[in-house]
Amino acid sequence: MSDVLLKKVDPKLYSRLKAEAAARGRTIAEAFNEAVKVWLVVQQRRDDERERNVEAYLKIKKELAKHPQEYFVVAKGTYLGRFPTLAEAFRVMKENKTTKGLVVRAQSSGEWLGGSLER
Amino acid sequence: MNVEDCFEAADWGYVIEASILNPLHDLRFPETGKVLFKIDTGFNGPTLVTSDVFEFLRLEEIEVPDDMRPTYATLAGPLTMRSAPAILEIKKKQLETDILSPLLGPSRMLLGFRMSKELNLALLGKRTCLVSMIS
Numbered sequence: 001m002s003d004v005l006l007k008k009v010d011p012k013l014y015s016r017l018k019a020e021a022a023a024r025g026r027t028i029a030e031a032f033n034e035a036v037k038v039w040l041v042v043q044q045r046r047d048d049e050r051e052r053n054v055e056a057y058l059k060i061k062k063e064l065a066k067h068p069q070e071y072f073v074v075a076k077g078t079y080l081g082r083f084p085t086l087a088e089a090f091r092v093m094k095e096n097k098t099t100k101g102l103v104v105r106a107q108s109s110g111e112w113l114g115g116s117l118e119r
Numbered sequence: 120m121n122v123e124d125c126f127e128a129a130d131w132g133y134v135i136e137a138s139i140l141n142p143l144h145d146l147r148f149p150e151t152g153k154v155l156f157k158i159d160t161g162f163n164g165p166t167l168v169t170s171d172v173f174e175f176l177r178l179e180e181i182e183v184p185d186d187m188r189p190t191y192a193t194l195a196g197p198l199t200m201r202s203a204p205a206i207l208e209i210k211k212k213q214l215e216t217d218i219l220s221p222l223l224g225p226s227r228m229l230l231g232f233r234m235s236k237e238l239n240l241a242l243l244g245k246r247t248c249l250v251s252m253i254s
Contacts, residue, residue, distance in 0.1 A: 053184075054184050057184055071204065086204050086205075086215045089204075090143045093143060099144055099177075099180060100181065101180075101181055102181065102183065102184055103181045103183075103203065104183050104184070104187055105217070107183075107187075107217055109190045109191060110163040110164045110189070110192070110231075111161075111162075111192040111193070112159075112162040112164065112198065112231075113161045113162075113192070113194060
């Protein structure tokens with residue numbers, strides 16, 4: 001086990017962690033280790049899902065240029081369709097019980113010159 | 120031309136009050152009231168926000184894949200942006216927009232030409248005004 005000194009920890013979160021750990025008869029270190037494990041699993045799941053979404057997106061990528069005004073939605077590793085409005089794209093995502101995915105519309109790059117860069 | 124609402128310019132430029140909605144996650148920034156966006160005519164993109172706002176709105180959960188990230192030419196070289204769709208609300212008007220935030224480096228809250236051209240804006244002295252056209 002390592003001894004780690006953490007700076008800038010939110011005092012309210014720390015107090016809650018301490019209280020919850022005590023209520024369950026655990027040390028703060030045990031509660032912290034458990035919380036980190038859960039956080040890492042969640043991050044891994046997110047990465048895996050995004051990877052599957054990108055794979056699905058690559059299959060339909062060529063279609064984007066043919067329908068530049070529409071939103072293409074990929075979620076849960078599946079292409080859900082293309083939609084003329086953002087509201088419809090989000091509605092379909094909600095119907096599919098997902099709040100993560102790729103919502104892509106062809107967009108051009110551009111320029112950002114002067115003004116706001118100076119301050 | 121009718122002048123409807125005006126916003127006093129800040130020291131750093133013309134501004135407009137707006138908020139951003141992410142209807143998928145039922146999130147709004149700011150949660151109450153509005154925030155000032157600079158009107159930047161030198162930026163021909165849509166809406167730019169700081170990275171903390173991008174994350175607050177959970178836009179990373181629906182952002183475009185890496186190869187679709189737009190790149191903007193700046194005086195300091197190309198700048199790659201994260202991008203996700205959302206709604207920009209100005210007064211009662213809601214506009215679909217792409218929310219951008221630089222992949223690296225600092226950012227700020229501003230509206231580019233892609234959004235300002237959707238609005239009837241007039242710069243009147245030190246004020247930015249929303250106007251309506253009388254035919």
